[in-house]
Amino acid sequence: MAVNTSNPSDLRQLVADGYNVLAQPYLDWSKGPDGGGNGGNDTPLERHFDQFLSLLSSKRDETQEMQVLEIGCGAGIPWTSRVSKALAGNLTATDISHSQIELAKTHLLQCDPPHSNVTLLLRDAMELQFDPNQLDAVYAIFSLIHLPQQDQKTILKRIATWLKPDGLMFMNFSGQLESSDDAEVWLDGKTKMYWSSLGLLSYDQALEEVGLSVITRDVATVVEDGREIPFVFYIVRKR
Numbered sequence: 001m002a003v004n005t006s007n008p009s010d011l012r013q014l015v016a017d018g019y020n021v022l023a024q025p026y027l028d029w030s031k032g033p034d035g036g037g038n039g040g041n042d043t044p045l046e047r048h049f050d051q052f053l054s055l056l057s058s059k060r061d062e063t064q065e066m067q068v069l070e071i072g073c074g075a076g077i078p079w080t081s082r083v084s085k086a087l088a089g090n091l092t093a094t095d096i097s098h099s100q101i102e103l104a105k106t107h108l109l110q111c112d113p114p115h116s117n118v119t120l121l122l123r124d125a126m127e128l129q130f131d132p133n134q135l136d137a138v139y140a141i142f143s144l145i146h147l148p149q150q151d152q153k154t155i156l157k158r159i160a161t162w163l164k165p166d167g168l169m170f171m172n173f174s175g176q177l178e179s180s181d182d183a184e185v186w187l188d189g190k191t192k193m194y195w196s197s198l199g200l201l202s203y204d205q206a207l208e209e210v211g212l213s214v215i216t217r218d219v220a221t222v223v224e225d226g227r228e229i230p231f232v233f234y235i236v237r238k239r
């Protein structure tokens with residue numbers, strides 16, 4: 001479906017409004033076979049996430065607590081919870097949707113024991129502010145795909161600034177060759193969602209331009225609602 005606005009903040013608001021309705025349906029869908037088995041065993045995402053966690057653990061510094069940022073934490077499970085448990089440091093987990101942040105509160109802060117190293121923040125990724133060289137790592141799982149194209153480039157530039165030298169980032173984007181900009185009704189048959197992509201071959205260049213060197217890059221197919229959808233998974237390091 002064609003997108004009928006070119007205003008990036010309208011598009012991000014469409015996504016926030018969508019997840020405010022779809023937070024729980026998304027969680028249910030993403031755990032099952034129709035949603036690519038998000039968090040299941042031996043998926044491409046699971047393998048890349050494990051590699052990211054092991055690189056993160058190897059950066060452990062006894063003298064300093066690590067500072068990690070998650071963009072688009074959703075319901076806080078499984079990824080936020082898993083990073084929180086593995087991390088010797090503090091995790092700031094952010095999301096644009098208040099319904100997602102409420103679910104994340106239940107899963108991370110109102111559980112026993114609570115994840116005491118997690119701070120949840122209701123915030124649009126494009127409104128985040130950190131100091132240069134403040135963060136040890138950033139990760140964004142199936143979330144940057146919801147940013148308009150120009151915002152995707154802008155956020156990569158900002159993240160590169162926020163990361164310390166040698167800081168890590170893990171993320172995924174659409175693996176389709178063509179650039180795209182789509183809004184369609186999703187999951188419940190009535191709520192609209194928006195996704196965009198720079199086109200597969202543009203991401204290497206976008207990362208290179210902002211000083212993020214590729215450690216791993218993998219185009220893998222995820223089966224969603226019976227359709228094979230390619231995503232590109234990156235782990236990168238700030239030069």
Ligand SMILES: C[S@@+](CC[C@H](N)C(=O)[O-])C[C@H]1O[C@@H](n2cnc3c(N)ncnc32)[C@H](O)[C@@H]1O
Pocket residue numbers: 012015016019030038071072073074075077078079094095096097100123124125126140141142143146147
């Ligand atoms: C597909 S869900 C993935 C959630 C979680 N990362 C996971 O994999 O289970 C995408 C999440 O990104 C969030 N998101 C989308 N656009 C965002 C933005 N501009 N700023 C912050 N979060 C955003 C959505 O609200 C949603 O929770």
